Amino acid sequence: MSILFSSKSIGKLELPNRIIRAASHEGLADERGRPTEQQFRFYEGFVNGGVGLIITGYAGVMKEGKSALRNMTMIDSDDLIPSHRQLVDRIHNIGGRIILQIAHCGRQTWSGETGMPLVAPSAIQCNFYRELPEKIKEEEIFEVIKNFGKAAYRAREAGYDGIEIHGAHGYLLSTFLSRHANKREDQWGGSHKNRFRIVGEILKKVKQETEKDFPVFLKLNTYERARLGIKEKDCLQFAKMAEETSSCDALELSCGxxxxxxxxxxxxxxxKGIITYLRPFCEFNRPMKHLVRCIVAPLAKIIQPPFTEGYNLKTAQKVKQSVSIPVITLGGMRSKKIMEEAVESDKTDFVSMARPLIQEPDLPNKFRMGKSEKALCNNCNICVVAADTQPIQCYSKSTIF
Ligand SMILES: Cc1cc2nc3c(=O)[nH]c(=O)nc-3n(C[C@H](O)[C@H](O)[C@H](O)COP(=O)(O)O)c2cc1C
Known part of the structure; x- marks a missing residue:
């Protein structure tokens, strides 16, 4: 039997195999951020498809950190617990396991969405959202820590098998970790220890608000594209610091x-996706389309690193060698053989996937039964752009985009 289908535990959570569904924003919650019937069915698909564990799309811990993407799931109030419990029960009833990813979007959102000024470690705007955040005050940092704790408490009350703290992808916690976005000179900026402080405090708070054995995962970036952004050596330090808190049960490694x-x-x-997305904001005449197709797209191709399978694996392996908690590697996992080899040779304990499982939620079963050797996902990335306005699905053959 393939090692991918051997069981392994993360803390007290025993997983039947090594394939995890990585967090991907669903855009399926209702206007208050409650999980809906559509979301229940969407997640049931992964259990029926054979994944060992579901990590949900990010759920907001407080209104100030709400996503600008369509219909974010929220976990910022006790009255949301029953709807989350319904989701968890549906997954448990069919034998699945599910953990909730919790997040604060920081400067990667819009105040029009949150109804409040954006906050970030320093008053530096994100060049994608292009809205100047306020430098978060110390008392507000303590408020954020408290809210992550409360969100974890609610997740446990709802019956989730654990939580994942989103410390990657440029959201609030990852901006604290990055010297590119964090220019603070107080105890929350500067050295690795100071930049990690908020994450460490959240890890500890979350355990206090739940139980010592409630599984807590942390998602970290292996690398960011910015001169002072997170690099492999920073990731290695933060991974060790996370382990040293004794409050982190697993690390998931991503980038960007x-x-x-x-x-x-x-x-x-x-x-095509970008043109469709931008259509409501600007008149897309032929020259404009031409500009995107002939200049922006080829330029982006030159600038961005090429797609290679398992692009975070090299760093993940180094992290795995330096910590003893389980490591989950994410990013470009496509071939069964590469995933098997990664687990077999101890480069990682688990692999996780986002885009391939949007297209084929039953990919783990196909691998197990020998019906597939490689995911069908061709990395067209339309699902990424669509997440702003559309519910999650594979749009590679859609006529909308
Ligand atoms: C539609 C979509 C939504 C995503 N939403 C989240 C999210 O809510 N939280 C998160 O940590 N990552 C999110 N991601 C990033 C993925 O978890 C993952 O890092 C990325 O897609 C690379 O992995 P892949 O090659 O398996 O797709 C999202 C990705 C996609 C495609």
Missing amino acids: TNEGGFIMARGEFPT
Whole structure:
């Protein structure tokens, strides 16, 4: 039997195999951020398809950190617990496991969406959202820590098998970790220890608000495209610091930020998707389309690193060698053989996938039964662009885009 289908535990959570569904924003919650019937069915598909664990799309811990993407799931109030419990029960009833990813979007959102000024470690705008955030005050940092704790408490009350703290992709916590976005000179900026402080405090708070054995994962960037952005050596330090808190049960490794373009996902520059997305904001006449197709897209191709399978694996392996908690590697996992080899040779304990499972939620079963050797996903990235306005699905053959 393939090692991908051997069980392994993360803390007290026993997983039947090594394939995890990585967090991907669903855009399926209702106007208050409650999980809906559509979301229940969407997640049931992964259990029926054989994934070992579902990590949900990001859920907001407070209104100030709400996503600008369509219909974010929220976990910022106790009255949301029953709807989350319904989702968890549906997954548990069919034998699945599910953990909730919790996040604060920081400067990667719009105040029009949150109804409040954006906050970030320093008053530096994200060049994708292009809205100047306020430098978060110390008392507000403590408020954020408290809210992550409360969100974890609610997740446990709802019955989730654990939580994942989103410390990657340019959201609030990852901006604290990055010298590119964090220019603070107080105890929350400067050295690695100071930049990690908010994450460390959240990890500890989350354990206090739940139980010592409630599984807590942390998602980190292996690298960001910015001169002072996170690099492999920073990732290694933060991974060790996370382990040293004794409050982190697993690390998931990804990369990139919104302003860094498509390095998080890599693959195609979704020209058609971007044109469709921008249509409501500007008149797309022929010369404009031509500009995107002939100049922006080829330029993006030159600038962005090429898609290679398992593009975070090299760093993940180094992290795996330096910590003893389980490591989950994400990013470009496509071939069964590469995933098997990665687990077999101890480069990673688990692999996780986002785009391939949007297209084929039953990919793990296909691998197990020998019906597929490689995901069908061609990294067209239309799902990434569509997430702003459309519910999650594979749009590679859609006529909308
Ligand atoms: C539609 C879509 C939504 C995503 N939403 C999230 C999210 O909510 N939280 C998160 O940590 N990552 C999110 N991601 C990033 C993925 O978890 C992952 O890092 C990225 O897609 C690369 O992995 P892949 O090659 O398996 O797709 C999203 C990706 C996609 C395609």
